[in-house]
Amino acid sequence: MTSRQNSRRRGRRGVVRQRAPRTHWLLLAAMVITLAAALLMQGYTRHLFDTAPDGAPRAAAAADAVPxxxxxxxxxxxxxxxxxxxxxxxxxxxxxxxxxxxxxxxxxxxxxxxxxxxxxxxxxxxxxxxxxxxxxxxxxxxxxxxxxxxxxxxxxxxxxxxxxxxxxxxxxxxxxxxxxxxxxxxxxxxxxxxxxxxxxxxxxxxxxxxxxxxxxxxxxxxxxxxxxxxxxxxxxxxxxxxxxxxxxxxxxxxxxxxxxxxxxxxxxxxxxxxxxxxxxxxxxxxxxxxxxxxSGAEHWQGRALILALTVGDHAVGALDWLLVAAGAISVLRAVALTAAAGRHRRLRRRGWGPPVTDPVTVIVPAFNERAGIEAAVRSLVASDHPVEVIVVDDGSTDGTADLVDSLRLPGVRVLRQANAGKPAALNNGLRHASCELVVMVDGDTVFEPDAVRLLVQPFADRRVGAVSGNAKVINRGGLLGRWQHIEYVVGFNLDRRFFDLAQCMPTVPGAVGAFRRSALLRLGGVAEETLAEDTDLTMALCRAGWRVVYEERAVAWTEAPASLSALWRQRYRWCYGTLQAMWKHRRAVGQRGQAGKLGRRGLLYLLLFQVLLPLLAPAVDVFAVYGLVFLDPVRIAGVWLAFLAVQSACACYAFRLDGERLGPLWSLPLQQLVYRQLMYLVVIHSVWTALAGNRLRWQRMQRYGALHAPADRAGAA
Known part of the structure; x- marks a missing residue:
């Protein structure tokens, strides 16, 4: 193979890119087409059936052509x-x-x-x-x-x-x-x-x-x-x-x-x-x-027709039940999340105990983060809590480490290592950390000045082993940015409030999370078996008996993907890594204590709402189209509008809790119609990849330099 051919096959990090399997898309298309055909036949036979009696009066018509x-x-x-x-x-x-x-x-x-x-x-x-x-x-x-x-x-x-x-x-x-x-x-x-x-x-x-x-x-x-x-x-x-x-x-x-x-x-x-x-x-x-x-052909074609009609009837019955069940579950989930968010807010007003003033080590793993690393590090140095910042350069080729060194910021160290991946970089930072409390920050994240201080306050409770902060999207321009902003505020943060109350937090995001260093070291550090190292680590802490909580006031700003392809790669990795972590920690379902809460609450929640329901989404959407064509379109549209109203109410409440303006919510209907479908396809793709036994490599998101240091960030946000 020539060097030019080699270069075409090699990714940004010098590893051969693994092409995603395509068979499942053909299979999905075949299943959707088959379902659509069955529903089309069922709709034609059941809902275009003329029930008027044979002897009903008919309008007078010409009969000149009748011999x-x-x-x-x-x-x-x-x-x-x-x-x-x-x-x-x-x-x-x-x-x-x-x-x-x-x-x-x-x-x-x-x-x-x-x-x-x-x-x-x-x-x-x-x-x-x-x-x-x-x-x-x-x-x-x-x-x-x-x-x-x-x-x-x-x-x-x-x-x-x-x-x-x-x-x-x-x-x-x-x-x-x-x-x-x-x-x-x-x-x-x-x-x-x-x-x-x-x-x-x-x-x-x-x-x-x-x-x-x-x-x-x-x-x-x-x-x-x-x-x-x-x-x-x-x-x-x-x-x-x-x-x-x-x-x-x-x-x-x-x-x-x-x-x-x-x-x-x-x-x-x-x-x-x-x-x-x-x-x-x-x-x-x-x-x-x-x-x-x-004839034999007529007989077997007839039997196939009868079978198709029977299957279509069963499919419609099953989909009708699934649609009702999915709608009821989704509404109950929305109500439960909203109620949990309100209770969570009231509980957090009580505080965690004596103020935590211990210094904090902030670990920033960085690979080719030159576009945003300066803003990230400056925001950490500007923190109103004592911190030391360790930037672990994971073999960057764009001068990330040199840029941080050139800033000569007090309390900032740079560790250089050969490219070994994010978990290795985090573990390297843990080994060099001098503080018991550790904050892990992605290189594309900018902290508010009080974020570190607020993030570590829950450690006043000795049972707390990790704290999730509140990540917000900074690049909110355009529909894609607005949709991700809504997803972060409504989806991620409402879920985290619920998980906090249920004591089954499955993920402390890599963008903003704090940990007890001793707890991490007892676990052996950050594991490398999954692509969602933050989810894997959080689940491991829960299984070790630690509580993981959510502090919504600890705000950090992150750069979201600015294109559909970048969004697809990011969410594909997240979803695939989450599936890996769920499988790795599946035995928590049968355990007791914090592990059992994670297994029977957190894992089952993820399985239902982040795996099973998205897998059923194509069938439900096809059935919705079927309903618009063959059933009562007014009733179908009414159901959808009612569901959208529930979603909108939850979104408004979530935005209010986070102190966000409601303006971006005008795009919520489009998000439900377009963005939701994309996320469902990501889940289907990830599940197939996992079932097929394919190994997905880390896929880094391209940075666009949307982050800014604290002094000039207000206008951008």
Whole structure:
């Protein structure tokens, strides 16, 4: 390999960059697309289903294009040729037909009556109903009856586009093939009635069906049972007025059909006694071959369709439950965090005990921090608490150490070491620290003058082993800066107040944290096993029995990523390192004391809100889009606005607690729509990296020099 190729493969720190795995993005895309397809099918079949009764009045329409042969012929129409052909039932023959089924309640009762009377009928079935109740379709055929199709979603074919007509017929046929292993050539369009009621639009649908090989079956006699007028009226409507053969319309689904069942039990013996013969449609008009065995491809495609619809129903049910559960949990979390923040504020007013005046060693690990190191060190020297500052230069190549030396600031030492990573730099600083109380500061952080003093006051309590300070974003310009500012104030700090009260603080941030040096040395210093050394160290202290608390008044300013790529790298490292630390300290779940509090409170909280819920986010978002398209968009939008209102209320309270202006909160809705999705993708990426066993290297954030020394920082902040 040439040196030029080598240089392309080497990162800023001279190590080969490990390319992130791509398979999981393909897998995620495939899962989201599959879920979207299942929801699209479920939405089409369940929420575009036309529930209006077949006999409902229809608006008058032109019928000029309907051929006379169809308008005045028999009720069974073959429209495959240019000139349609029709057929009528033989005299004294009644083709009994049922629409809209099969229904799990009424179809079996109607079948029982037909079986008792020895009568066979034709059932025009809806595709989605067949998919839901395939066993009823099989029973219909097993008892000698005939199947016809009544479209997939009971749509008006005359008003549907040609592509949808084809889809409706094809999918219904597949549902029948999958459920019964047979196909049928009989079709009854929903909302059809007698021949002379055909309109031009209806005729176009009949012609298209005929060219697809279907025989359209209309009616000559309507029982009007869909109106539920009473048993006597149904019987009267269904009784022929002469010897001519009839195609009688009744319904076995679409609502309460108890009157139909009762009328049928009365009608059949009456018509038999009057000399009528009952037959299926094909028998009544002497059309053989209306049903045939489905091909293997049709049968398996039909079974796949039924399975897809079943899976879609289960997916919607599960997502509906998850959405409700996630929403309820999120609201409860917001309420709990807000209540905890208020209680935390009241408790902190009581103070920690006698003032802590012991000097403090501040350790600043630095690798190529020339852009911000001067502001950071000057802010520490300007502290109103006695400090010694140790800058540990971790093999910088940009002159960081030389710059600090050139400042000649009192109480500031520079330790130089070969590049070994941040944990090694911190441990080097610990070995050279002269104070029991140690503050660890990132090289991109500027302290307020009172930050160190406030940060160490909790050590008046001998049970406290570490203290988290309040990190704030200094570069708040632009949407990305505002979103991170909101995240720091609302997300991180509300969480820390909650963790403090629950005594399960999982992280003291590297930007601003204080520790007992003796406690760290007993742990063996800062471990190097994870990329989130601050989280790993904090969890180790909790497991060792130390309390970790939050002092929100100890404010430090940090430079947040200024680009999406830099933000992605930073959060990817944080999330991956947190997962590593959670796995490393997983046994805390079963321990007692402070360790148990960390395990059963802190780790489970992180698992639920920082791992599991983000992993479910893509499915929830797809379901939200599904709801906007197929459900009540006003209700879906209302739920989202209600959730946003809760988030906004929490954000306002958090900003008030931190003494921040509320102006940046105008971007909160955009943060929920855009920034939140990015953070979810970071979690998914991190989890996949961890599960795949890939080792992520440290990724340093590019500095832009947004930090300023205390004297001139006010204007920038």
């Amino acid at each position: 006379p042969e169809a308008a005045h012929g028999g009720p069974v129409i073959d429209a495959s040729a240019a000139t349609p052909r029709t057929a009528r039932p033989a005299p004294q023959t009644l083709a009994l037909t049922f629409d809209d089924g099969p229904d799990p309640v009424w179809t079996p009762k109607i079948l029982d009556v037909l079986k008792q009377q020895g009568v066979h009928a034709t059932f025009f079935v809806v595709g989605t109903q067949v998919a839901d109740h395939p066993e009823l379709a099989r029973r219909i055929l097993a008892e000698g009856h005939q199947l016809g199709i009544h479209t997939f979603t009971h749509t008006d074919l005359g008003q549907a586009a040609p592509w949808r007509r084809s889809l409706e017929l094809r999918e219904t046929q597949l549902a029948v093939a999958g459920a019964t292993g047979t196909t049928t050539a009989l079709l009854r369009p929903p909302y059809s009635s007698t021949n002379d009621a055909l309109t031009d639009a209806d005729w176009q649908a009949v012609r298209q069906a005929g060219q697809a090989g279907y025989l359209t079956v209309l009616t000559t006699l309507d029982s009007e049972d869909w109106q539920r007028p009473g048993v006597e009226r149904i019987v009267a409507n269904a009784t022929p007025k002469g010897p001519a053969g009839q195609v009688l319309l009744m319904h076995d689904a679409g609502g309460d059909r108890s009157q139909t069942v009762a009328a049928l039990a009365e009608l059949l013996p009456k018509l038999k006694a009057a000399g009528y013969r009952f037959a299926t449609v094909s028998e009544a008009v002497s059309i053989p071959g209306a049903a045939r065995p489905a």
